[in-house]
Amino acid sequence: MTLFARLRLLLCLLLAWPAMAALAAPDYVGSESCIDCHADIAEAWSGSHHALAWTDAEEANILADFDGTRFELGDMTAAFRLSDGTYAVTVTETDGTSTDYKIHSVVGVAPLQQYLLETEPGRLQSFDVVWDVEQGAWFHLYPDQDLPPDDGLHWTGPYKNWNARCAECHATGYKRNFGIQSQRYRSTQAEIGVGCEACHGPGAAHLAWAGDPDLPVEEDGLDPYGFSMSFDAAERDAYVGQCAGCHSRREPMADGNPLPGTPYHDAYTLSLLRPGLYEPDGQIRDEVYVYGSFLQSKMYAEGVGCANCHDPHSAELVAEGNALCTQCHSPAGNPDFPTLRKAAYDTPDHHFHEAESQGAQCISCHMAERVYMGVDGRRDHSFRVPRPDIGARIGAPDTCTDCHADRSQDWAAAEIAARFPNGRQSTPHYGEALAAGRADPAAAGEALLAxxxxxxxxxxxxxxxxxxxxxxxxxxxxxxxxPLVSDPDPLVRAASARLQAGAPAEIRVRRLMPLLSDPLRMVRVETARSLVDVSPQGLAPSQVALLRAGMEEWQRSLVTRLDYPETHLVLAGLALSQRNAEAATSAFRQVVEMDPQRAEAWVMLVRLAHATAGPRAARQVLTEALQVLPEDPNLQQLDSQLPR
Known part of the structure; x- marks a missing residue:
């Protein structure tokens, strides 16, 4: 049976299964159960951005003005009101349709607050008109985008769906529970907001231990206190990975929250330093949520973890201003990091700015700030030395000219070279190889391999x-x-599998078999993807078993994301690799039903129609596509080629 046939069979079996139970996690007890014993910690947590990440639509939680206020953007209007204790909004779209929605629930507390609307039973969407907490005014997150209601990026579209895209990082014990047949959500959670158990794990066993500490915890996978996640400073990667589950740009491999304590690379596939997400030298560009930046830093390499700077319960910094950095970067140093050079950094001799000024702040030079969602400034956690010299060569920004916007990067590079004659500005940086690789992978091949x-x-x-x-x-x-196949870093091992594509099939299989037994699921899944074209014929039974297990693991991860247009693009690609035109057409059709603006899917639908039913059928599909995307150049090219 082919890979796609197995996947279709798996989907059929799933369609026959009943919907999941409302809450299949009876061992969650709720954050309220923790307060009596952990009052100080609970108080710090209760006002935190974690606790307030998702709240009910009640007066105590809503900060915006619903007293008959109104927001307009072009032909779109949103009229907000409070009536008999119910918060609501009437939305008039650019096509003239008006719909009245109750505010379902509230997201966040500062610097902006967003509101969720239930567009059909169980489906929550993130409304694009949000409240600026500091300015006390409504604003639109994407004022420069013309997004009609049928656009996938419209607030009612799949990319703004709360159930699939956001909820798991704003809830505790969350399951998406998307019905493949009904196309509906029956999402559940133990608690909205990031509660105690979101990080420590379900608390029932801990409560039992607290009732009688002399009784040993007997459940597998739990620490002596009854938790699935142990925050042990000696296990830095484990606890950083727990934070990274939400504070990263990644693709989940399961439905909803993994059990706290699950290794990061067993639960997610981390997004690498790709165009659109990161600058050519790895600085943040889009919302990438810290982890991918932090992994680039020397601080991470030397054993620094999130809790060295952030209080995990209040989510506040452990010190203010430069004191946060000088707890380590000072003449006294920090005994926890003995290799750190001891020197005075919080001085004009180092930062060359007036003391206490904005330019004298460590973060101004070493943690570039980028603004997302209109008003939300976030810092780059790669903690890099400013390199305007590289920025000038590869088209990347730098913190010097972020502030000195009226000066050039060449000026900034010369200033740094004069003030730090033995500084890093003369040393190579990986950004140059990555920038060259983006421009021309073939020409940059040797540099990329090195x-x-x-x-x-x-x-x-x-x-x-x-x-x-x-x-x-x-x-x-x-x-x-x-050598990359056996590298200690799982990200490198996962990426290495595709580099064996040019090897003879027998050699490629032999080399990659160990990765199908890798301890981390992300590596196994990425390896299975790279072996999709391998036939089981001629393989040893043990190899066939490993390959089948890897493929099934990949399939299971895909099945949990069938509410993503991107998943159906992958399924279409699988069908094409198996020369299954019918299945590919079905998958591409699902893509454009979920997001009509996916031009690449329309192009493939036209080509498949031409290949299977001739030019007249292709013209019919193309006409349909051009009604949605009349300006798309690839569709226009097909329009000029197909007979009318």
Whole structure:
């Protein structure tokens, strides 16, 4: 049975299964159960951004003005009101349709607050008109985008769906529970908001232990106190990975929250330093939520973790201003990090700005700020030395000219060179190889391979270089990249699998079999994806079993994301690889039903129609596509080629 046939069978079986139970996690007890014993911690948590990440639509939680206020943007209007204790909004769309919605629930507390609307039973959507807490006014998150109601990026579309895109990081014990057949959500959670058990794990066993500490905890996978997640400073990667589950740009491999304590790479596939997400040198560009940046930093490499700077319960910084950094970066140093150079940094001799000024703040130079959602400034956690010299060459920003916007990067580079004559501005930086790889992977092949093999560089950087190498056509790439298959970093191992594509099938299978037994699911799934074209014929039974297990693991991860247009693009690609035109057409059709603006799916539908039913059928599909995307150049090119 082919891969796609197995996947279709799996989907059929899922369609026959009953909907999941309302809440299949009876061992969650709720944050209220923790207060009596942990009053100080509970008080710090109760006002935190974690506790207020998602709240009920009640007066105590809503900060916006619903007293008959109104927001207009072009032909779209939103009229807000409070009537008999119910918060509501009447939305008039650009096509003239008006719909009245109750405010279902509230997201966040500062610097903006967003409101969720239930557009059909169980389906929650994030409304794009939000409240600026500091300015006390409504504003639109995307004022420059013309988004009609049928656009996938419209607030009612799949990319603004709360159940699929956001809820798991704003809730505790969350399950999406999307019905494949009904196309409806029956989402559940133990608690809205990021509660105690979102990080520590279900608390029933801990409560039992607290009632009688002399009784040992007997459940597998729990620590001596009854938790699935132990925040042990000696296990830095484990607790940073627990935070990263939400504070990262990633693709989940399961439905809803993984059990706290699940290794990060067993639960998610981390987004690498790709265009649109990161600048060419790895600085943040889009909302990437910290982890991918932090992995690039020397601080991470030296053992620093989230709790060294952030209080995990209040979510506040452990010190204010430069004191946060000088707890380590000072003449006294920090005994927890003995290799750190002891020196005075909070001084004009280092930062060359007036003391206490904005320019004298460590974060101004070493943590670039970018603004998202209109008003939400977030800091780059790669903690990098400013490199305007590189920025001038590769088109990346730098913190010097972020402030000195009237000056050039060449000016900033010269100033740094004069003030730090032995500084890092003369040393190579991985950003140059990555920028070259974005421009021309073939021309940058040697530099990318050298970067991927350089174990002194951060794993996420090396994995990004390896990913760029796949289409480079570099001679003897499978042999030269072979060391990456056994690399200690899971991101590098996962990226290495595609680099073996040019090896003979027998050799490729032999080399990648160990990765199908990798301890981390992300590596196994990425390896299975790279072996989709391998036939089981001629393989040993043990190899067939490993390959089948990897494929099934990949399939299960896809099945949990059938409410994503992107997943159906993957399924369409699988069908094409199996020469199954019918299944590919069905998958591409599902893509454009969920997001009509996906031009690449329309193009493939036209081509498939031409291949299977001839030019007249292709013209019919193209006419349909052009009604949605009349200006798309690829569709226009097809329009000029097909007979009328």
């Amino acid at each position: 970067l991927a093999l350089d174990e002194r560089q951060p794993g996420i950087v090396r994995a990004t270089a390896a990913e760029m190498l796949a289409p480079s056509g570099l001679p003897d790439l499978p042999d030269r990249a072979l």
